[in-house]
Amino acid sequence: MKTLTSALLAGAVALSLAGQAPAQTVRIGLINTYSGPMASNGDQIEKAVNLFMKSGQCKLPAGVKLEIIKRDDTGINPETAKRLAQELIVRDRVQMLAGVVWTPNALAIAPLATEAKVPFVIFNAGTAMITTLSPYIARTSFTLWQSSYPLGAWAAKRFKTAYVAVSDFGPGHDAQEAFTRAFTEGGGKVIGTVRMPPPTSDFAPFLQRVKDAKPEALFVFVPAGKSATAFMKGFGDLGLGQAGIKLIGPGDIVTDEELPNMGDVPIGVITMFHYSAAGDRPANKAFVAAYQKEYGPNAWPNFISVGAWDGMQAICDVVAAQNGKIDPDKTMLLLRGWKNPNSPRGPIEIDPRTRDIIQNEYIRETRKVGGILKNVELETIPMVKDPWKEYNVK
Amino acid sequence: MDAFLASLVSIGFHGLAYGMILYVISVGLSVTMGLMGFVNLAHGVFAMAGGYLMYSLMTRLGLPWLPALALACLLVAAGSMALERLLYARLYAAGELPQVLFTIGLIFVAVAVARIAYGPLPLAAPLPDFLSGQVELGSRSFPTYRVGVIVAAGIIIAALWFGLERTRWGAMVRAAVDNRAMAQSVGIDTGRLFTTTFALGSGLAALGGALGADLIAMTPTYPFEQLVYFLIVVAIGGLGTLRGPFLGALLIGIGDTACKYWVPQFGAFFIYAATMALLLWRPQGLLGRAQ
Numbered sequence: 094m095k096t097l098t099s100a101l102l103a104g105a106v107a108l109s110l111a112g113q114a115p116a117q118t119v120r121i122g123l124i125n126t127y128s129g130p131m132a133s134n135g136d137q138i139e140k141a142v143n144l145f146m147k148s149g150q151c152k153l154p155a156g157v158k159l160e161i162i163k164r165d166d167t168g169i170n171p172e173t174a175k176r177l178a179q180e181l182i183v184r185d186r187v188q189m190l191a192g193v194v195w196t197p198n199a200l201a202i203a204p205l206a207t208e209a210k211v212p213f214v215i216f217n218a219g220t221a222m223i224t225t226l227s228p229y230i231a232r233t234s235f236t237l238w239q240s241s242y243p244l245g246a247w248a249a250k251r252f253k254t255a256y257v258a259v260s261d262f263g264p265g266h267d268a269q270e271a272f273t274r275a276f277t278e279g280g281g282k283v284i285g286t287v288r289m290p291p292p293t294s295d296f297a298p299f300l301q302r303v304k305d306a307k308p309e310a311l312f313v314f315v316p317a318g319k320s321a322t323a324f325m326k327g328f329g330d331l332g333l334g335q336a337g338i339k340l341i342g343p344g345d346i347v348t349d350e351e352l353p354n355m356g357d358v359p360i361g362v363i364t365m366f367h368y369s370a371a372g373d374r375p376a377n378k379a380f381v382a383a384y385q386k387e388y389g390p391n392a393w394p395n396f397i398s399v400g401a402w403d404g405m406q407a408i409c410d411v412v413a414a415q416n417g418k419i420d421p422d423k424t425m426l427l428l429r430g431w432k433n434p435n436s437p438r439g440p441i442e443i444d445p446r447t448r449d450i451i452q453n454e455y456i457r458e459t460r461k462v463g464g465i466l467k468n469v470e471l472e473t474i475p476m477v478k479d480p481w482k483e484y485n486v487k
Numbered sequence: 488m489d490a491f492l493a494s495l496v497s498i499g500f501h502g503l504a505y506g507m508i509l510y511v512i513s514v515g516l517s518v519t520m521g522l523m524g525f526v527n528l529a530h531g532v533f534a535m536a537g538g539y540l541m542y543s544l545m546t547r548l549g550l551p552w553l554p555a556l557a558l559a560c561l562l563v564a565a566g567s568m569a570l571e572r573l574l575y576a577r578l579y580a581a582g583e584l585p586q587v588l589f590t591i592g593l594i595f596v597a598v599a600v601a602r603i604a605y606g607p608l609p610l611a612a613p614l615p616d617f618l619s620g621q622v623e624l625g626s627r628s629f630p631t632y633r634v635g636v637i638v639a640a641g642i643i644i645a646a647l648w649f650g651l652e653r654t655r656w657g658a659m660v661r662a663a664v665d666n667r668a669m670a671q672s673v674g675i676d677t678g679r680l681f682t683t684t685f686a687l688g689s690g691l692a693a694l695g696g697a698l699g700a701d702l703i704a705m706t707p708t709y710p711f712e713q714l715v716y717f718l719i720v721v722a723i724g725g726l727g728t729l730r731g732p733f734l735g736a737l738l739i740g741i742g743d744t745a746c747k748y749w750v751p752q753f754g755a756f757f758i759y760a761a762t763m764a765l766l767l768w769r770p771q772g773l774l775g776r777a778q
Contacts, residue, residue: 130706132607261752287751294609294704295505297630298747301497305490319609323704330630332621 117157117417121408122164122181123192124202129168130292133318134194134397137350138216139163141394141401144387151409157417159409162187166198169262169291174198175205182209188419189214191404194397196220196263203227210421212428214408216401220263221481224449229421231428231448233407233441234400235367237264237314238481240343241271243454243474244365248272248310248341249279256308256338258299260315261288268314268343271480276312284308291316296327303338304331310339317348317395322355329358339363344468347459349395352466359459359466367452368396368438371467380437394437403436407443440476447482496627498745504633506740507640508702510733512695513717514647515688521664521727523579523681526586529593530692530717531710536563536597537693538705539605542612552615559697564690571685576678594710601707609704612697632701639698643691648729660684664727719762725772734773 123142126135142161145151151159162185164177174193181187182205190206190213193199199218203226206213215223215232224230248255255276259265265288273283285306289299293315303311311333315324325347328340340346340359344366347359370381370393380402384394394402411427412419429445439453454477455470462469516530540559544550550558574593578586618635621628651657662670663677671677696705703713719739724731739758746757765773 128602128607130607130609130704130708289751290754295702297633298498298501298744299751301501302494302748305493305497323609326701330619330621330632332628332630335621335628 117154118160119157119189119412119417119419120160120162120185120187122162122178122185122187122190124164124166124174124177124181124190124198125192126168126194127163127165129170131168131194131316131318131320133350134217134316135165137395137397138192138194138401140384140388140392141398142405144384145402145405147387148383150406153409153413154416157412159412166193166195169195169197171197171201175201178202178205182211187211189408189424191408192216192401193218196223199223199230200226200263203230206230212411212419212421212424214404214428216404217397218264220267221449221479222485224447225482225486228448229425231407231425231431231443232450233404233443235396235450235452236479236481237267237343238271238479239367239452239477240365240454241268241312241314242275242480243477244312244341244343244456245272245275245281246279247365247456248312249276249281252281252309252339254282254284254308255310255312255341256303256306257283257286257312258303259286259288259313260291260293260320262291264316265289265291265314267481268312272312289315291320293320294323296324297331300327300331300333304333304336307336308338310341313340313342313346315346317345317397318351321346321348322351325355325358329356334358334361341365344369344396344457347457347466347468349468350393352393352459352468353391355466357461357466360461362459364457364459364468365454366396366457366468367454368399369455369457369468369470370394371462372438372455372470374437374439376435377437396438399437403433403438403441406433406436407431439473442476444478444482447479447486449479449482451476451478453477493627494748498741498748500629501633501748502741502744503737504636504740505702505744506737507637507644508695508699509716509720509740510695510736511640511643511698512692512713513720513736514729514732515685515691516717517721517724517726517728517732518660518664519685519688520721522660522684525575525579526583526590527575528587528590528714528718529597529710530688531713532594532597533563533567533689533692534696534713535601535705535707535709536566537696538612538700538709539601539610540693541697541700542605542610542705545612552612552618555612556694556697560690560694563693564686567689568682568686571682575685576681579681594714597710598707601709605705605707607707609706611700611705614701636698636702640695643694644733647691651729656683716758719758721772723762723765723772725774728772728774731772731774 125138166174190211194217196218206229207227213230217234219235219237221236221238224232257269259269287299340362344364349370411424414427431443434440441452444451454474456472457468457470460469512534537559541555544555618632620631622631659675720732720735723735742757
């Protein structure tokens with residue numbers, strides 16, 4: 094009888110051990126946009142994360158594993174994002190949070206990261222102030238100031254007047270403020286500004302206003318993906334290019350994966366950005382080749398894919414450095430100053446002071462190369478820090 | 488002053504294009520509500536079906552633009568006839584609540600089907616060459632697509648008005664709207680009349696949806712997102728009339744465009760404020776008859 098009991102007991106223990114994951118499985122909660130009209134941006138993150146995990150780039154010590162738990166925030170939807178983050182932290186006991194395409198969603202999650210001490214690596218959302226909201230946030234993507242501020246200075250040397258049209262939410266406000274500041278500092282004049290509601294599909298009334306105002310340049314931010322394509326369509330339909338208005342903006346408006354759907358309208362558009370799929374760095378060529386091998390010759394990675402790709406690398410590196418035992422404060426210490434000299438977008442580094450990314454910005458022109466549109470990099474501005482923080486965070 | 492006049496032309500033009508499409512889509516709703524007293528909230532489903540069918544016909548079967556447009560419209564009209572006979576007809580005698588619940592349910596089903604079949608992203612059938620670029624009118628250039636939309640919608644509206652005002656079928660419809668019992672007693676088969684009118688309204692919605700797919704983006708949530716605009720057009724215009732919704736649609740089209748042009752920070756505020764003011768002033772709609 095006794096032997097039977099102990100045998101049963103041993104069996105139960107064995108079962109319970111088998112049911113449990115190995116002690117060094119690190120759970121990462123990935124909050125991303127999988128459905129809704131803006132899902133194409135979430136798809137870029139999803140593809141980059143899966144490709145990264147398959148690529149063997151994630152070198153972890155023996156016995157340490159990453160488990161990625163994915164949740165769908167359905168779009169610009171802060172309430173849902175907050176609820177999902179809460180569930181991931183409380184119920185799924187994730188040790189790190191990652192992802193987030195949209196600024197409002199990141200803003201909603203920030204206080205939870207602080208409260209629960211869960212490091213939160215942002216793969217996309219690009220409003221400058223996000224990283225100031227929690228000491229547990231680090232960002233591997235970009236800020237709108239990083240591109241729009243230098244672009245304003247660049248444009249001031251070439252155009253006297255500009256019109257500013259942006260999507261009416263955080264990143265749009267940042268783009269507007271950054272460009273306007275640098276452009277007017279450089280002696281240019283902004284003759285009009287319009288903020289357009291983010292889910293706009295018909296841009297004609299706004300663009301007609303711009304056309305009637307006759308600026309030399311039009312600075313635009315709309316979210317990448319289908320919005321950018323709809324915008325470009327309106328720009329072509331109303332003939333703003335023929336009217337002599339030069340289109341400029343951050344790279345969101347000529348996002349690489351949508352270029353094939355934009356017709357010939359974007360040819361000649363000048364953008365400032367940190368990533369182009371056409372970049373000729375060897376690391377980028379390898380990245381694009383791996384992406385197209387996995388997802389087909391017509392699939393193009395964009396800046397969102399690269400933000401997620403580098404973000405996963407950062408997560409892997411800090412998990413490996415701690416041997417799978419995640420301590421929130423130590424994780425943040427490791428993320429501060431984390432470097433990758435060989436990202437597809439060039440050298441990158443997390444600013445130890447602001448936990449935001451430092452990276453090259455490139456002036457690009459959209460051109461037809463070998464029958465397809467590409468964002469050709471013309472000039473490099475090396476290792477740009479977020480200008481907003483230089484002004485506002487002491 | 489010149490700049491101001493130019494802005495008026497811009498607003499009038501874009502507002503007209505938007506208003507005309509809105510009218511072609513929602514006129515069927517006004518007629519079915521006036522004729523059958525049926526609250527068909529799922530009207531936008533037919534507009535969406537038109538847009539998506541046209542997309543499929545062009546991209547999968549390789550049909551040119553115009554035949555695809557016509558075929559999409561006919562298919563939706565035929566499909567709606569079947570729906571009317573099988574489902575809607577059972578609820579004519581029911582109260583408004585069952586009708587509203589039923590049609591809202593229909594929207595949910597349609598949204599789910601559209602998402603499975605076409606995915607969550609906006610789609611639009613490629614436009615033919617003769618509708619892209621700009622046309623010069625006087626000293627200004629206008630986007631050809633919108634000019635085409637205004638012309639096509641104008642032709643459709645003229646044909647519709649002629650049909651209802653000048654043909655025997657139109658007289659029967661007007662008689663049934665005015666007094667259904669009397670119309671029946673002089674020998675008009677109102678059941679059949681309902682079916683054909685319903686099919687016509689749905690076909691027009693499909694035509695509007697397909698024609699306007701570049702103005703009002705085709706997404707699976709289209710029937711929900713646009714429903715409020717269709718209802719406003721009908722509410723402002725009044726039930727069972729053709730001219731009322733036309734005024735309503737133009738008012739929304741031009742008002743919305745003017746708002747985006749001059750005061751974009753107010754968003755859709757103007758439309759809702761104007762609707763409330765109008766309905767307080769004339770609860771039966773601009774051209775509706777007092778009960």
